[in-house]
């Protein structure tokens with residue numbers, strides 16, 4: 001049996017609305033993940049979702065996407081932002097999930 005300790009996958013959530021909240025709860029309930037960053041254009045939305053997880057909050061998506069604290073970017077904004085945000089995150093060598 002391997003004794004290697006696996007690091008948690010650090011998740012950045014873009015879009016702190018209805019689905020962003022569901023996604024955050026999902027990751028929080030799975031031991032292999034940690035929500036480390038939340039972005040929303042509405043600052044209060046970002047903070048409200050980030051604070052219970054001890055995550056950073058921002059209104060600037062580039063800040064989240066380029067952060068060394070983020071391994072996986074989960075994009076849950078309105079669909080018109082999905083393509084550009086996904087490409088930007090991939091260009092920073094992040095894993096990307098889009099809803």
Ligand SMILES: NC(=O)c1ccc[n+]([C@@H]2O[C@H](COP(=O)([O-])OP(=O)(O)OC[C@H]3O[C@@H](n4cnc5c(N)ncnc54)[C@H](O)[C@@H]3O)[C@@H](O)[C@H]2O)c1
Nearest residue numbers: 015016017018019020039040041042045076077078079099
């Ligand atoms: N609500 C659902 O039941 C449901 C189910 C399946 C899929 N989805 C999908 O999930 C995605 C999000 O839906 P939702 O229901 O959470 O919407 P929502 O309106 O509740 O939340 C979207 C959030 O994104 C933020 N936002 C908008 N533009 C942004 C930007 N440029 N940068 C950062 N944040 C931005 C908004 O301020 C808002 O807080 C959509 O693609 C939707 O189709 C939603």
